[in-house]
Amino acid sequence: MEREQGKTLYDFYESIVNALRPMFKEGVRSTVVAAPARTNYAKDFLNHIRKHHAWLVREGPNAAAFGELVGSAGQPHEVHELVRTKQFREVVGETRSRDADSIAVVLERSLNLGDSGATVLYSLEEIEGLVYGRQGQSNLTPEHVVLTDRYFAEIKNKGRIQRLLQISKNKGIKTTIVNAETGPGLRLSQLGGLVCFANSNEKKRK
Numbered sequence: 001m002e003r004e005q006g007k008t009l010y011d012f013y014e015s016i017v018n019a020l021r022p023m024f025k026e027g028v029r030s031t032v033v034a035a036p037a038r039t040n041y042a043k044d045f046l047n048h049i050r051k052h053h054a055w056l057v058r059e060g061p062n063a064a065a066f067g068e069l070v071g072s073a074g075q076p077h078e079v080h081e082l083v084r085t086k087q088f089r090e091v092v093g094e095t096r097s098r099d100a101d102s103i104a105v106v107l108e109r110s111l112n113l114g115d116s117g118a119t120v121l122y123s124l125e126e127i128e129g130l131v132y133g134r135q136g137q138s139n140l141t142p143e144h145v146v147l148t149d150r151y152f153a154e155i156k157n158k159g160r161i162q163r164l165l166q167i168s169k170n171k172g173i174k175t176t177i178v179n180a181e182t183g184p185g186l187r188l189s190q191l192g193g194l195v196c197f198a199n200s201n202e203k204k205r206k
Contacts, residue, residue, distance in 0.1 A: 013048040024056075025172055029064045030095040034073040034082060042068045063102050067095035103146055103176060104184035107195065119198045124160070127196040131168055140198040142173050150180035151193030 020031065035041035046066055049056055056064045069091045071082045082088055107120065119140055121127050128134070130142050145168050147161070155161055165175045178185045180193070188195060 009044070010048070013045055014052075016045065017049070017053060024064065029174070029176070030067070030092065031064060032067045032069050032088065032091050032095060034069045034071045036072050037070050065095045065102065067091040097182065100176075100178050100182055100184040103144075103178065104187055106197065107146075107184075107187065107191075119200065121196040121198060122192050122194070124164075124194060127194065128164060130196065130198060131164060131171065131173065139201050141201055142168070142171075142196055142198050144174040144176065144197040145194075146176045146178060146188065146197070147194040148178050148180035148185045148188050150185075150189065152177060 033042045033045055035045075046068070049066070057066070069082070069088060071078075071085070071087075073079045073082050121130060127142070127145060130140060131145070145164065152158070152161055168175050178188060180186070180189055
C-alpha cells in the first residue's frame, strides 16, 4: 500500500514537472509553489525536484528558482485571489532575486575562469551574429541572453532588441531581463547592460 502511494505521488510530481517544461524552455525560471497550510506538499515536491531533476536546480545560467507560498491554488478563482496578495508579490520578488543572483555567480565565474567552458559576449552585434547564425562561430552555442531593464528602456532601437529576444526564445535560448537596481543588475550595467552566455561545442564533445 505504501509503495503504491509513493508511486502515485511520484507520478503526480512528474506531471507537474512535465507541465512546467514548456515554460522552462521559453526561459521562465522563477516558479512559485503554493500549498495549503499545515501540509508538506510544497516541500515534498521540491525534494522530488532535487532528487529526480537536479539539473533544474544545479547552479548555472539555466537553473530554476523556486519559492514556497502558503495558500490554495487548485481552482482558477483561488489562483486569482492568491496572486493579488502581498505575500505572493514578496515571494515572487525573492524568487526573482535568487534567479538574478545565480546569473551573477555564473557571470563572475565565467569572467574569472578562462577555461570554464563558458564564453561571455558583450556587444549587441556579436550576440546577434551568434544567435542569428550569421557568424562563423560554430564552436559556440548561445545559451542565455541577459540584459537589464535600463538597457532595454534606454536603447533607441527597441525593435532590434525585441527581435533578438524573440528569435532567442524561438531557438530555445533562455532570455532574462534583470532589474538594474539590484546587485546583479549593477554588475551587468558595468559590462554594458547586455551579455550572452555561450558554451563551447568543443567541450561538449569531450
